Amino acid sequence: MPETGSGRRTLPTVADTEAFGRELAADLRPGDLVILDGPLGAGKTALTRGIAAGLGVQGRVSSPTFIIARQHRAGDHPGAIPMVHVDAYRLGGDLDELDALDLDTDLNHAVVVVEWGLGVVEHLTDRHLRIQLHREPESDVRTIVWEWIS
Template sequence: MALRRRVLPTVEDTEALGRELSAELAAGDLVVLDGPLGAGKTALTRGIAAGLGVQGRVSSPTFIIARQHRAGAGARSLPLVHVDAYRLGGDLDELDALDLDTDLQHAVVVVEWGLGVVEHLADRHLRVRLSREPDSDVRTADWEWVQ
């Protein structure tokens, strides 16, 4: 699938893109989010979670590294594991301790700061690169499935 791009003028637009992307996701899918601080990675994850129908509030997992969100009651609902790989600093032992490959069998796994760290966990992944215009809330998302 070709690289796709969208300009996201508001946080709500970023969340809406996440809901849209969730329609392409199934249990076992890995989503790798890349972009600088404030680019919208957690907002995009909130949208993905809403589209998957997960339970609970989605916030940055910075201090706990990974949060698990159970599936809701809806027919389309899937569990979500939300990971912040920033604090891992490339520590593959700590990454292995998270046991994400097991989670991938039953959930959608979204990894913030995951580029170059987690791609080996799946045969393919959805890579989303987010950027933010200087001194603005306008963000741009580029995404594609990578084999």
């Protein structure tokens, strides 16, 4: 997946969503900001688990809802990249609390993935990847639409 442009894909299962995250991670570098948007249950955390696996981070990836941000160190293998996983839902647009997270500092050495970040964190970088997820009712089928924004 190129570092520019956009696309759309249908993902029939949660495993497909995670696999897409691994594929996406192949083109991510420290300093990249990934903003995930979609309703509850759309697959934001599943996609993040795939991104984390593709980056080679350590530890289990789960939703950081109650702690707002989790840092995942790079694994021991060459090419592994650290990741910061943020849940901006609880920030409620509070930019002071967002600034307290020092995400701009994290962007110097990690990929930062922000769930519920649309309209909240775009100002942190000159370029970011926006991913919108939609889930079909009563199904695991998800549609992902992505676009690099400069």
